[in-house]
Amino acid sequence: MNFIDTPTPLHVENVVKTYQQGTAKINALDGVSLSVEPGEFVAVMGASGSGKSTLLHAMAGLIDVDEGRVMIAGQDLAQLADGPLTRFRRDNLGIVFQAYNLIPSLSAEDNIRLPVPSSRKKKIDVTIDGLLQRLGMTARRHHKPGALSGGEQQRIAIARALVCDPAILLADEPTGSLDSVSGTQICELLRGLADDQGRSIVMVTHEPHVAMWADRICVLKDGTNQAEIKTDGCRDPQTVAQQYQQALGAEAVA
Numbered sequence: 389m390n391f392i393d394t395p396t397p398l399h400v401e402n403v404v405k406t407y408q409q410g411t412a413k414i415n416a417l418d419g420v421s422l423s424v425e426p427g428e429f430v431a432v433m434g435a436s437g438s439g440k441s442t443l444l445h446a447m448a449g450l451i452d453v454d455e456g457r458v459m460i461a462g463q464d465l466a467q468l469a470d471g472p473l474t475r476f477r478r479d480n481l482g483i484v485f486q487a488y489n490l491i492p493s494l495s496a497e498d499n500i501r502l503p504v505p506s507s508r509k510k511k512i513d514v515t516i517d518g519l520l521q522r523l524g525m526t527a528r529r530h531h532k533p534g535a536l537s538g539g540e541q542q543r544i545a546i547a548r549a550l551v552c553d554p555a556i557l558l559a560d561e562p563t564g565s566l567d568s569v570s571g572t573q574i575c576e577l578l579r580g581l582a583d584d585q586g587r588s589i590v591m592v593t594h595e596p597h598v599a600m601w602a603d604r605i606c607v608l609k610d611g612t613n614q615a616e617i618k619t620d621g622c623r624d625p626q627t628v629a630q631q632y633q634q635a636l637g638a639e640a641v642a
């Protein structure tokens with residue numbers, strides 16, 4: 389593969405997002421920057437209210453930013469009108485949330501099929517078979533979400549995010565509702581999507597034992613880049629927890 393002329397999949401530059409609440413201004417993001425390369429897995433950590441979800445929503449083009457730029461595959465999201473932005477998002481980004489957001493009346497397989505545009509529906513069966521296999525969900529494909537465990541529902545949500553083959557996967561606390569075994573399975577799955585398929589992954593989490601699966605950890609504080617931790621493949625939650633506490637500074641830990 390030739391990457392020489394390929395733009396960085398995800399490039400966020402000095403992004404500012406302010407919310408007005410009554411008379412108060414909230415600087416949810418106050419000049420955040422982050423770039424993610426192909427096959428890179430980045431975790432975003434920070435205290436509650438530090439701007440993690442706002443950053444993810446800005447990366448997904450789900451909110452407009454006040455200043456700075458969000459570039460996906462070299463495209464500035466602010467330059468796209470609503471319709472083109474929706475199509476661009478579908479083709480370039482997969483998004484996964486803590487609440488799986490599956491449609492209860494549809495089977496697992498039909499939930500995965502949902503984002504596929506009608507022009508591609510006929511050719512998608514092979515892709516769906518492959519996804520179900522990779523996620524270990526082939527035997528559960530006809531089950532409705534209510535008959536699946538939390539971990540299984542999240543795997544279906546990830547398959548739905550991947551069905552249009554995006555280069556980038558954005559996940560906001562994807563293990564937040566799961567027990568530790570299911571959470572670890574999801575982390576291993578995300579790690580494999582970066583390692584085996586070269587996808588770029590950004591995952592928001594509070595948990596050091598989840599963040600440790602990433603290549604590096606972007607620590608936010610009060611809507612700014614507070615620190616960056618390189619995990620260097622260290623899968624030790626205590627080391628990551630310690631580095632995270634140090635990055636935040638003792639006064640912010642409580």
Ligand SMILES: Nc1ncnc2c1ncn2[C@@H]1O[C@H](COP(=O)(O)OP(=O)(O)OP(=O)(O)O)[C@@H](O)[C@H]1O
Pocket residue numbers: 407408409414415416434435436437438439440441442443
């Ligand atoms: N739509 C909104 N209107 C007003 N304020 C908002 C809105 N969305 C976020 N905020 C505020 O922006 C700040 C950052 O919120 P954000 O949801 O990004 O935090 P977070 O780091 O994801 O927190 P958590 O860990 O609790 O999910 C918070 O102070 C929040 O109250």
Ligand SMILES: [Mg+2]
Pocket residue numbers: 440441442
């Ligand atoms: Mg959040």
